[in-house]
Amino acid sequence: MSNTIDAALKAATSQLAASGSTSPAIDAAVLLCHALQKPRSYLFTWPDKTLDSAQQQSFDTLLERRVTGEPVAYIIGEREFWSLPLKVSPSTLIPRPDTERLVELALDKAADCAGDILDLGTGTGAIALALASELPQRRLVGVDLRGEAQALATENSKRLNLSNVTFLQGSWFEPITDGTKFALIVSNPPYIEESDPHLTQGDVRFEPISALVAKDNGLADIKTISDKARDYLQNGGWLLFEHGYDQGNAVRTILEQLGYSRVVTEKDYAGQDRVTLGQYQL
Structure with missing residues (x-):
């Protein structure tokens, strides 16, 4: 099975949609960016780039948390507000x-x-x-x-x-x-x-x-x-x-x-x- 960025995004989007996410494609992209430690533009620039095993494992772990309903902001520890990147935690x-x-x-x-x-x-x-x-x-x-x-x-x-x-x-x-x-x-x-x-x-x-x-x-x-x-x-x-x-x-x-x-x-x-x-x- 191919584990390119494009394939990973499509599979994750389907999985998140099935779990009830109201924004599965956005969630998948944000989580993959976090797993790769890359900006959003990287996903579109290198759709055929293959994820190594560590990257795939990291993405799968993040995905599992989102499938249970955990907010993306808590998973990645950050949320943008008024164009400011804010660190967030379950205490707020x-x-x-x-x-x-x-x-x-x-x-x-x-x-x-x-x-x-x-x-x-x-x-x-x-x-x-x-x-x-x-x-x-x-x-x-x-x-x-x-x-x-x-x-x-x-x-x-x-x-x-x-x-x-x-x-x-x-x-x-x-x-x-x-x-x-x-x-x-x-x-x-x-x-x-x-x-x-x-x-x-x-x-x-x-x-x-x-x-x-x-x-x-x-x-x-x-x-x-x-x-x-x-x-x-x-x-x-x-x-x-x-x-x-x-x-x-x-x-x-x-x-x-x-x-x-x-x-x-x-x-x-x-x-x-x-x-x-x-x-x-x-």
Whole structure:
């Protein structure tokens, strides 16, 4: 049997499709690139190149993990977000394209609102690092409850040579010094309801449940942050949340009842409600 790059890709794509992958060809290519330690272009340039036994074995091992449903990002230990290569681990959520919408909206508000920016529940540091890369003159702070996440985000900042961001460990505002004020507070907090059936499907089965699920119909952490953020926002500062596609109305109500103004929900690239933001005037 031929074990050329082309043959390996075709066989792996079929195997992954049969296992239920929604992107079998992409998964196969990413895993093979990782096994070969080569860029994607290599696969198309050398389709007839033969894999040696060690390369084939490495690819087969990676493939077996994906067939069981393990996310590609955890298998290769990396995920791109905002064109930044981020190291990921099972202690953090995998950064998703929808979250880039939160980054876009934060950059829009940052243009008219000078001051430091806080990212709560930072995970890999994706949001804070994306903003730090675009706003080199601004100071970013990221906070996560888990020490593993804080260490990973710090490692990502060093790998990307972004020195204007600091990561702290603690529960929401706990590690922030009293009296500190921010122009923007952004967060992609846990917002999935505990009984949501999606928790047993796809990649989320492998992700940390504490970073996904919140009590009170998924709104508990959003309520906590919205309330406490008022003590840490400068006059005219903005609070921005990523949330579930069906939570826009509820999040707007939370912000409005707490005195935020100019509250609006923005859609993601798929046309679903995804980010709600409000301004806090003292």
